[in-house]
Amino acid sequence: MSTVAAGPTLDAVALRRWLDGEHREIREQVRERLVGLDLAQADGISRAEYRELVLGWATELGRSGETALGFPRRYGGEANIAGSIASFETMAHGDLSLLVKCGVQFGLFGGAILQLGTERHHDEYLRGVIDVTIPGCFAMSESAHGSDVQNVHTTATYDPATHEFVVHTPHDGAHKEWIGNAATHGRVAVVFAQLITGEAQESYGVHAVVVPIRDADGNPTPGVRIDDCGDKMGLQGVDNGRLWFDQVRVPREALLDRFASVAGDGTYTSAIENPDRRFFTMLGTLVQGRVSVGGAAISVAKNALTIAIRHALRRRQFTAPDGEEILLLDYRTHQRRLLPLLARTYALHAAQEQLVAKLDAAFSGDVGERARRELEAHAAGIKALSTWHGSATVQACREACGGLGYLSENRFASLKGDSEIFTTFEGDNTVLLQLVGKSLLTGYKDQFGDLDPLGMVGFVAGQALKDVVEKTAVRQVAQTLVDVVVPARDDDSEMLDRGEQLLLLRYRSERVLASVARRLERGIDEGHPAFEVFRACQDHVLAAARAEIECVIGEAFAARVAACEDPVLKLHMERLCDLHLLSTIEADRAWYLEHGRLSPSRAKTLTRTVNRILNEVRADAWALVDAFGIPDAVLRAPIGLLDQADRTPGL
């Protein structure tokens, strides 16, 4: 029952290098930059002061070129998407108001100009985006349609007489809500509105137009009304606001026209004929935002774990019979609370890295329709699971630090308050998992790709389901099903077989998917209204989505560990990967038992195996958080600092 595992010690420096990976230099540079910003300035200042401080920081980063990595070279960038996300992820160890401000300015606003606009817009805005002389907004969400962005009610009606678009908020529920940069700093806004043109005043769906919202003196432009969202649970340094437009006129050229344009006479043209598909193509170019938020949530989890695990390796409570007080991390309950979260953080790090590489490839060249759809689904799913993981980890770590975790100086207050909204923004997690489910059910088939979650019901009713299921999940599942109940054994050796672990995850994903597809089909066959059938299966669709994303995460971690070239490092990472995969399976063991894929005795062996590995990973815990490389000046929690210890305690 020793708490120290046998074998060579885990080297935190080597591990950090391995984790940092390809973008090591960028990450190191951002770490230094964050140290230089003196983040403690934000403590205890007013909301108004905080907003100005954050604007100043963002401007400093913008002018240093730090936040321009992802933009084209001709505007001062490096056209390095993966590097820009690595930079963003690393920045997420610091002040999250600054992070979100940068996300709004460079990612959402700048990204919309870059991805939805054409050269004219790039020339006009991108330099001002990068050096923050043009603070801008990404005005998509509306009060009444937070998640259902395809049905926003703001209109942009083309007036051929003046060659202008008239941007208008038709009723109060259609005002733009939660818009970052709107309350104080924004000069222009990319406004998403229903485009109406032609003699018949036909609507062509949601498009983006650039609308000035403040004049040079900072006053709202005519017809624009701006409100402050006011006090929030966190992110007080971000000036979220609300926007109303009263017949605001902008020139025809204000339309971001990469995917569709309106001629002087009002004729609408687009290379993408189907309006649903057009909408999702526009949204798809913004997938980078979801990838970024997911990455930021993983960084937040790293902060929380660094604090809680260092604390648990210093803090002693209750006395053992030999007279020495016990370190918190030597309690089984404490290991159970923290170490599976730590392993999962590593797994998500690997999945995120893989996702970013795919995103970068998609930007660099044509990766094909299927790969693009898979990218979108994985971005949505990993964003959902990463941000839920971030919330759960901050919560568990706060509790694991007891009263000390409740003091603001130990950072959980802001980690919690600031990152709480990650599960909601850039797509509510539940809605995102439905998108993943849809993507799985349609088997990436082109003709179904443009359906929204409810549109899918129509598709199901259209009897195409059997066909789709045939071609995707069921066939594979049929093969997997050959391998039925595994007889119980008394030893646990097989539990550590990587192939078997991954097969269990994959088996679950495919079987849940096949089962939900059959339920949808049966419901329709029995004559129930398609909508009711879908609603009754909704949690089942989400379970399928979640199971698939668990596969993606587990496979990414396993692959990264398998590719590790340092044999000692690999040994430790293999063990951490075991912990992640087995505790994931353990958490879902009810399902495996219900489906005869684990025997009761094997399920109990699984729990014992996880406990044994926990005891081994505990010996690596100090190095595992050290390798996240969060500088003390950025982490800032007194109980979590590296330098607090004159030795590495508890090892």
Next chain:
Amino acid sequence: MSTVAAGPTLDAVALRRWLDGEHREIREQVRERLVGLDLAQADGISRAEYRELVLGWATELGRSGETALGFPRRYGGEANIAGSIASFETMAHGDLSLLVKCGVQFGLFGGAILQLGTERHHDEYLRGVIDVTIPGCFAMSESAHGSDVQNVHTTATYDPATHEFVVHTPHDGAHKEWIGNAATHGRVAVVFAQLITGEAQESYGVHAVVVPIRDADGNPTPGVRIDDCGDKMGLQGVDNGRLWFDQVRVPREALLDRFASVAGDGTYTSAIENPDRRFFTMLGTLVQGRVSVGGAAISVAKNALTIAIRHALRRRQFTAPDGEEILLLDYRTHQRRLLPLLARTYALHAAQEQLVAKLDAAFSGDVGERARRELEAHAAGIKALSTWHGSATVQACREACGGLGYLSENRFASLKGDSEIFTTFEGDNTVLLQLVGKSLLTGYKDQFGDLDPLGMVGFVAGQALKDVVEKTAVRQVAQTLVDVVVPARDDDSEMLDRGEQLLLLRYRSERVLASVARRLERGIDEGHPAFEVFRACQDHVLAAARAEIECVIGEAFAARVAACEDPVLKLHMERLCDLHLLSTIEADRAWYLEHGRLSPSRAKTLTRTVNRILNEVRADAWALVDAFGIPDAVLRAPIGLLDQADRTPGL
């Protein structure tokens, strides 16, 4: 698949009366009082202003007699313990800084004077406690010993030459930490310290002495150092502080001497000889604090659910094929997120009511050793499960309200920040569940009652285990075990049998307990060090504790519903009770499957049954939160107000 259940409508007014129960008048009075306080005054003010506002409110409540209910009549109270907790629970719907301030002043400080002191102390302090002319502290926790309060290092050394106690902080880790009322307002503190007296300078364990900490001008008294804990995640209106004592002298009479006294010559006497037992007796008298915090957490959950469920019955998102947008609560995922939490809140309400009645009985007369120990265990366990439930519910409700839930005006920011510490204070939940586990393992047997969680290991090593297990759990389990695997059926009728539901909970509790007892025994038999054996089983002990408390909660709810005299109300409550019990069993179905108590097919039926009941309970949702009776002026979240609706929508 209709969302409206058949049968008569649930009457929110009748339900509220039923929920309010015996202390209805007190609850109604507190609701009115909270409305009168104008809680919105706390919004946006500084920490210093907030502290003064809260002191003013507490004084107003104190002078009105509202917070004196639990004190003896001769000091202006009503000796009504149950009523005073009902009052506290209701107050928890309002400002939680005010609640905690009251908890410190009237509950902890006043409670210590009342329960640990004698008539002299009562006469000297209780009137000042009640009218808040003597703001006071309960100085137990120390920086280095947050949970292990039996091992605090502060000393109170008796000096027979001057008939004084010398109170002293021997090193920095021994300073008093997190002490409410210390930073600004406290005049005196009940200080828990190791009592040392006699020629041999013998230590008699932890005792409480009253120490003045501020003079009439509000300056620290000589030898007392006071620090402010500073910024916290929440409860900013409570002035938590730190206390150091440098040889502070107080008269011999300052010892709260109900359970032990020191004569003028330094002779120590106590009716309770065993120092461990003496300590736990002193702590035991403070069990009221845990009961109060648990009740407050249930009220917090009620606030969060009222907001989220009303919002989900007004907010529509995405359009159904018939053209109408869908209410959030008509989504299965939304039902799954909120309604089991709602059912559990009702169950905890019932368990809390039962616990309060037992506490009241214990105060009113001698209930016997066994009942007293059971009360302590249930108070610890229900506090742990209620406060975890409170945290989980606030989190789920915030997410269910999306971005609107992130705005401070909708209250989740303060519900979250203020109640976050409930899982830690008045006993860390994990430590409390260990106490429950210990209590179960020792079978309430007197000779083992005074062992701390680690002391239990000694007891186990002392070979008494077989004897204990024999007398408690195993015998009952042996009977239960006769009823082995239940054959799978296709219908779900039996799932709705109340006896069967409760038997499943009871079966789990007893079997987990027997199994952990056997593991402890086997570990010792195999010659492993007792401490290591205990550490390896720690999570198993906690599982046993949790399973037992789930039984207590489920049984309390079932009993309360069974006793309901209104047949229509009863019908609806039976269904809610089904939801609670079945979703509790569903959450643990892995265990039931592993132990052959549910077949895979029956487990799947269970999930289907829960889904069906969710759809029925959804029709009751509006009334179920209405019945919590939280006035709009107290709830204050714009999206959660009753009066926002000119009709009851979504029904």
